Amino acid sequence: MASSKKWASSISSIASLIYFNLIIFQIPLFRVPCRTGICTTPIELTSSQLIASEIFPAVVVKTLLYPGAIANAIIKNASIPSYNNLLNDYNLINVKEAPVTTDLQYLEVLAGSYFSVAGAFLGLLKYGRVSLFGMLIIIWGLVKEAILRKPANTSPLKSVYMYPAMSIAVVCAFSSIRRDVRRLMRSCRARRAAKPPWSSSKSKRK
Template structure:
C-alpha cells in the first residue's frame, strides 16, 4: 500500500510540476500588475524586469527566457512572432520606467513571490520542493493586499492563478503522498463494510 501511494504521488508530482513549469515558461497570464515595463502579467516579467534593470543578468539570458512566451503569445493572438534580436524592445525592457524604492518595498510580496515562482518552476523539474507554492501564495497575498487595502484598480488576478496554485501544491511530493495515504484507509474501510454487509445478507 505504501509503495502504491508513493507511485501515485510520483505520477501526480510529475504531471503537476511539468504543468507549473509550462505555465511559467510560456508566460500564461496569471495577473495584471504595474511594473518597470508598464504592465506585468507573469512572474517571469516581474523577475526579469527587476534583474535586468539592476544589471544582475545580461540581455542574452533575458531574451532566452522570454522567447518561449513570446512565441506562445504571438500564436495565441495571431500576431507575427517578434524577432529574437528585438525581443527586449518588444517587451519594453529598453525603455523601463524608473521605480522608486518605496514602490518595490510596498510590493515586496509580489517581487519575492515572482522570484520564488520562477526558481520553483526550474527546480521542480529536478526534485520536489515548496518554492513554487510559497511563491504563488506570496504573489496572491501581495495582489490581494493591493486590491483590498489600497483599492488599486490596476491590479487584477486572473482565474489561471488557481491552476498555478493547484499545480504548485501537487508538485510537492511529500504532501501528495500524505494526502493519498490519508484518503486510502477510508476507502478501504468502506469496502470492508460493504463486504461485511454482503456476507450478512448471504448468510441470512
C-alpha cells in the first residue's frame, strides 16, 4: 500500500511539472481566432481577456507571458524580448477595441483556457483536477466548432486546429490527479491478480 502511494505521488508530481511547463512556456496546443488574431495557447487567450476586461493589472499579464516569450525566442534563435514591450509583441495594445464576437464564438475554449492556466499553478500545490477540467472543456469547444459549425474562413492558417501536444497535456492533466493514478494502479493490479498464471493454465490443459 505504501509503495503504491509513493508511486502515485511521484507520477502526480512529475505530471504536474510537465503540464506546468507546457502551459507556462506556451507550447502550442490549439489554434483558434481571437482578439489578437490567432491564439495557439491557453495563456494567449487568457491574457487577451485579462487585458480587455482589466481584471488584473498589465504587470500581472506580462509576468504570465514572459516565460513563454523567452522560450519562443530561444527556440527561434532570436533575441530575448523586452519585458516592457510584451503587450506590443503579443498584439495586446489595442485588444480592448477588438470585437468580442470572436471570443463569444469560442467561449468554451476561452473558459477552458482560464481553467488550464489556473490548474497549472494549482497542480504544483497538488490540486490537479482543475487542469483536466480545463483541457476537457477546450477539447469540447474545438470538437464542437469543427463538427457542428461550418468554418467561416477556409484559410488553413486561420481554421480551428488541435496540435498533437494537446494529447500530452491531457495525459499529464489526468496523471496529476493522485487519487485517479492510485485507482488506475489498483485496477491494473487487480486484473493481474485475477488473471491465472500461464503455468497453471498450461498444467490444466495437460
